[in-house]
Amino acid sequence: AQSVSQHNHHVILSEAASLELGCNYSYGGTVNLFWYVQYPGQHLQLLLKYFSGDPLVKGIKGFEAEFIKSKFSFNLRKPSVQWSDTAEYFCAVIGGGGSQGNLIFGKGTKLSVKP
Amino acid sequence: GAGVSQTPSNKVTEKGKYVELRCDPISGHTALYWYRQSLGQGPEFLIYFQGTGAADDSGLPNDRFFAVRPEGSVSTLKIQRTERGDSAVYLCASSSTVLTEAFFGQGTRLTVV
Incomplete structure (x- = not known):
């Protein structure tokens, strides 16, 4: 079955630091990849997605992610974080592993940005 | 409506009771998903519907959990004989x-006491 691994449970950064959150998935076939964000007290919101084409995708609020098929990875990046980026970030994948419609999430990475 | 609506937002129930959780999806959306999120965990897949039918219910933890979507729009997740471990x-x-992209509701916080 498909699975998603997020390497960091909790990341603490100072404002203006660069961010990279790791995400690996297990299935080598055709997949669609997502990063969702959950700000404190709010619902899950889509940051960015990859379906096909340019493996470097840009999302909202200056976030981007790079799909590296050979590494089964879809890491999230931001050059300079802000205090308002404090949230929990979830990588998710859909497709493959026998259940085409099943959106599978990683356990999440909590990001705390110190002002 | 503009987004996915879930009711109630909070539900406290006694162990052993039956509960129903409702979801109003975005109008016209054919796919509907239910997830459960425990503290410190990512959303855990329960079931998804394509139209009226359950396309994949492999995530339902046991037969106490059941979901329906009779007209292909609103869905109800039903939990029988609730247990404290169902709190999420x-x-x-x-x-x-x-x-395609999934839009989430605010969730229903279920607490079984």
Whole structure:
């Protein structure tokens, strides 16, 4: 079955630091990849997605992610974080592993940005 | 409506009771998903519907859990004989088709006492 691994449970950064959150998935076939964000007290919101084409995708609020098929990875990046980026970030994948419609999430990475 | 709506937002119930959680998806969305999120965990897949039918219910933990979507729009997640371990936030999401972006509701926080 498909699975998603997020390497960091909790990341603490100072404002203006660069961010990279790791995400690996297990299935080598055709997949669609997502990063969702959950700000404190709010619902899950889509940051960015990859379906096909340019493996470097840009999302909202200056976030981007790079799909590296050979590494089964879809890491999230931001050059300079802000205090308002404090949230929990979830990588998710859909497709493959026998259940085409099943959106599978990683356990999440909590990001705390110190002002 | 503009987004996915879930009711109630909070539900406290006694162990052994029956509960129903409702989800109103975005109008026109054919795919509807139910997830459960425990503290410190990512959303855990329960079931998804394509139209009226359950396309994949492999995530339902046991036969106390059941979900329906009789007219292909609103869905109800039903939990019988609730247990304390069922306490979690139950999330609903919908998408225009399978394999596209899913939009999430605010969730229903279920507490079993």
